[in-house]
Amino acid sequence: MKLIFAGAPDAGATTGTxxxxxxxxxxxxxxxxxxxxxxxxxxxxxxxxRRREKEFKQMIESLKKGDTIITTGGVVGKIVDIKKDVIxxxxxxxxxxxxxxxxxxxxxxxxxxxxxxxxxxSKE
Numbered sequence: 001m002k003l004i005f006a007g008a009p010d011a012g013a014t015t016g017t018x019x020x021x022x023x024x025x026x027x028x029x030x031x032x033x034x035x036x037x038x039x040x041x042x043x044x045x046x047x048x049x050r051r052r053e054k055e056f057k058q059m060i061e062s063l064k065k066g067d068t069i070i071t072t073g074g075v076v077g078k079i080v081d082i083k084k085d086v087i088x089x090x091x092x093x094x095x096x097x098x099x100x101x102x103x104x105x106x107x108x109x110x111x112x113x114x115x116x117x118x119x120x121x122s123k124e
Contacts, residue, residue, distance in 0.1 A: 060101050063087065068108040071099055076108070 063069070067079045069089065077089030080096060088098050 059107055060104065063101075063104075063107065069104050070106045070108060072103045072105045075099075 063079060063082060065079050065082065068076065069079060069087075070076050071089075075089070075091055075097065077091040077097065079087055080090050081088040085101055086098050087101060087104075088096055090096050
């Protein structure tokens with residue numbers, strides 16, 4: 001049985017001095033790593049998301065009749081009527097659709113419309 005415990009320290013050979021283990025240093029390192037992780041998550045995920053939400057809210061508040069929009073489904077139309085949470089747009093062939101404001105993807109500016117018309121004219 002001596003071979004099994006050959007690498008183990010001898011139980012009777014204690015010197016009487018106990019070596020204190022430093023768990024407070026390891027705990028501090030772990031806390032610092034957690035703080036760094038949460039700080040990175042805040043700056044890489046939460047702040048950009050808040051910024052996008054703020055820009056979207058400003059875009060929705062600045063909508064007015066006559067603006068051309070693109071919905072998240074890809075429908076392009078001009079705003080005919082604006083209610084509290086719903087807008088009415090006029091699409092191709094005078095089709096009117098009521099769309100919730102949360103489903104607006106983008107407001108097309110007049111300059112972008114002019115660029116698109118120029119591109120279409122150059123294709124013909």
